[in-house]
Amino acid sequence: MLVELISRAALEDLAGTTAFQRGAQYLAGGAVGRLRVTNDKITARVEGTETYQVELRDGGGDLAYDCTCPRAADGYFCKHCVAVGLAWLADNSAVPKSGAASGKKKQRDPVRDIKAYLTAQAPETLIDLVLDATQRDERLYQSLLLKAERRGGGGNVANAFRRAIDDATRIHGFVDWREVRTYAGNIDQVADSLAELLKPDTAATLVELAEYAIEQVENSLEQVDDSNGEIGGIACRLGELHLKACTMARPDPAALAERLFRFETTLPFGLCSFDAITYRNALGKEGLRHYRELAEAEWRKLKPRAAKDKYDAHRSRVTRIMERLAEASGDVEELVAIKSRDLSSCYSYLDIAEIWTKAKQPDKALEWAERGLKAFPKHPDNRLRDFLVAAYLKRKRNDEALQLTWIQFDERPFLEHYKKLHDVAGKLGVWPEQRDRALARVAEEIAREASTSSRWKPKPSTPNYSLRVEIALWEKDLNAAWVSAQDGICNRNLLITLAGKLEFSRPNDAVSLYRRVVPPIVEQTNNAAYDEAIKLIRKVGGLMKAQGQSRKFGDYLAELRVQFKPKRNFIKLLDGVARSATP
Structure with missing residues (x-):
């Protein structure tokens, strides 16, 4: 029932604070008209940039909604829906509850009233109404x-x-x-x-x-x-x-x-x-x-x-x-x-x-797959290679299967290709030596990218160990991931993931990683980045307090305040962390 689905809190939760406030302004400005309630459905018209038609209804225990505005067309609970919901709440609160204690009549159904009126009219009157x-x-x-x-x-x-x-x-x-x-x-x-x-x-x-x-x-x-x-x-x-x-x-x-x-x-x-x-x-x-x-x-x-x-x-x-x-x-x-x-x-x-x-014709399937590989030697499709790897493994053509898998990893050393190599080499019982070879290839690629110069990168750069950290995380080798993360630069999300996994067993290392990623996040200079940074800072606070380092956490907050003093929105959020950290 709508009475169980619509409340101010529910409307704000669906729309978000900004849309909720704008919806309230629409209602206060008299933008909601033709509010009608039939069974468990509310319809209304809202005057905005244009005239929008809004419908709220019981969608099987959830509040379902429709509005003719572009925002609702994208799937959002818009300000117009908020305005209609608030209008319905206002009308409902103005109607006394039925029962012996109140002695008041139940709210009238306008559709039923209209139906009763039409039923009492002569055919000529009804015809005139419809024609009008x-x-x-x-x-x-x-x-x-x-x-x-x-x-x-x-x-x-x-x-x-x-x-x-x-x-x-x-x-x-x-x-x-x-x-x-x-x-x-x-x-x-x-x-x-x-x-x-x-x-x-x-x-x-x-x-x-x-x-x-x-x-x-x-x-x-x-x-x-x-x-x-x-x-x-x-x-x-x-x-x-x-x-x-x-x-x-x-x-x-x-x-x-x-x-x-x-x-x-x-x-x-x-x-x-x-x-x-x-x-x-x-x-x-x-x-x-x-x-x-x-x-x-x-x-x-x-x-x-x-x-x-x-x-x-x-x-x-x-x-x-x-x-x-x-x-x-x-x-x-x-x-x-x-x-x-x-x-x-x-x-x-x-x-x-x-x-x-x-069609259960594996020999013909293999023939066509091999023809495709020969026809496009410079631009093969890895899906075709994967098909051939599976076919070769079934036929015990193990060297060819491993070679095709290695070619993919060698061309593009990615985690997904590393996983393929792990799968094939594991089936063949040769993963340990192939792993060493693959990690050597990763190290080679990291060094090559760091030493390469171009128009956009005229000088050698600091080695990027993101791939090595990603592989170590997949292998659940947290120590290898930590070591690689210290050896050079690394993708921020990988560092956050690693920090999260280290929180229990190595909290100080987790704190170190969180502190490492906070400054570049804040430097993005937008409110979403500030929110992300504050969440990580709170994590740092929790970990440091658990280690009896509350004073050091206070010093850390002071350092951040000095470092990012010009970023006023961030400082406001940081001050909130400081207040909550104060006993």
């Missing part, structure tokens, strides 16, 4: 107009829907994020009306109209900011209606196949699936055969893709159609033949190798 509403609500007007056309029957129904689709998708210039909700609402209303045609006697009309609507929506999207996917969602809904209508109406299979193929290969965004497999029930055997004929005719026009060829959207779509047909038929040879027309990347060979693996 259509003068102010274009969506209501269009909805009722389409219902009236359907009731009248005749050839005007399809034309009326086409006009409604045209009106809903018509744009004048670019539709940005501030206008897209209204634009989407108009299309959604037409989709609602189209859904009413999903009946045996009108399904054929729905097939035609859904196709028209999808084309119009897709073409309009080139001038619409649909970054939140609202229009795309409506297009998918139209696609679902089209599929259901085709299944119900059973249009001519050959003609349907031609239209589906055209949509699948020409619509600019391809929001809906019009492939043969999706529509197999509506197409039947004849339609599927004709769809395949269309696809194969288009496929024959395409030449094999070379590595230098640019991306071709049409080619990609036709290829995907052919792949889907081959996958549905279960013909692995056909699928591989299709895939082999595009060997422009190393991954293409891996894709085929995995197809053969799934």
Whole structure:
């Protein structure tokens, strides 16, 4: 229930202090209007930079919310939601609790009152009320107009829907994020009306109209900011209606196949699936055969893709159609033949190798993987190398497996490649000697980077031991990590991680590391950095107090105060630490 979900504390927790305060200002300024409560849902309008529609509701024990502002579209509990929640709290607090003790009436339900009023009115009065509403609500007007056309029957129904689709998708210039909700609402209303045609006697009309609507929506999207996917969602809904209508109406299979193929290969965004497999029930055997004929005719026009060829959207779509047909038929040879027309990347060979693996043809899989490695000697894909390593291990080709793994680590000495080497060498029982070799390679890389000069680094630099520390942390060798951290510079987050692991067994070393990272964090000169630094300083305080070094901690705070005196926001936070540290 809303009464259990909405409180000032809950609203501030959801929104944050700043948004909560702004929401309170909105309420105080009279920005909240048309507050309505029905069951466990609150709706209201909030006047801000624009007029925003807000909804709060019980989402299964959590406070669910919607607002038409961009902030809420990004998933945040916005100031407008806060304002509506506070308005509801204000109204609730003004209503006395029901019960014998109060003797007061329960809060009235405005929707129930309106329903009771309408029930008592004559039909002519109700008609006048609705007609008056259509003068102010274009969506209501269009909805009722389409219902009236359907009731009248005749050839005007399809034309009326086409006009409604045209009106809903018509744009004048670019539709940005501030206008897209209204634009989407108009299309959604037409989709609602189209859904009413999903009946045996009108399904054929729905097939035609859904196709028209999808084309119009897709073409309009080139001038619409649909970054939140609202229009795309409506297009998918139209696609679902089209599929259901085709299944119900059973249009001519050959003609349907031609239209589906055209949509699948020409619509600019391809929001809906019009492939043969999706529509197999509506197409039947004849339609599927004709769809395949269309696809194969288009496929024959395409030449094999070379590595230098640019991306071709049409080619990609036709290829995907052919792949889907081959996958549905279960013909692995056909699928591989299709895939082999595009060997422009190393991954293409891996894709085929995995197809053969799934088909339980390991020799063919290995052949394709090795072909890929030879085809791209300078730019191999490590995923292909990993595939080959696994294949070589199964065949006891251990030296080749280890060599391929080593190549990856040698090219780019990273922790992930070190882990791969550990895994393979461990399986072969040669990890100790390979570990020594790998760590020697790490030391070599650290020295090389430190001695290398460039336009941006004209002089040799202090060695960076981040990789060695990272490896030691992964191996849980805290002593090696500590030693490496002292040998040169190191990534700050790694030092913090190491300090955290040393707190219990070596608190003084942990303090040393925390103190080492605090100055560069403060030097970032922003409030988020100051907050991070203060958290670490508090850790230092806790560790030093536990060691009986409270006075030394006070001296440390004094040093920081002198060092960073110009940074006033940081000093305020530091003074708070000092006050809490004082007995």
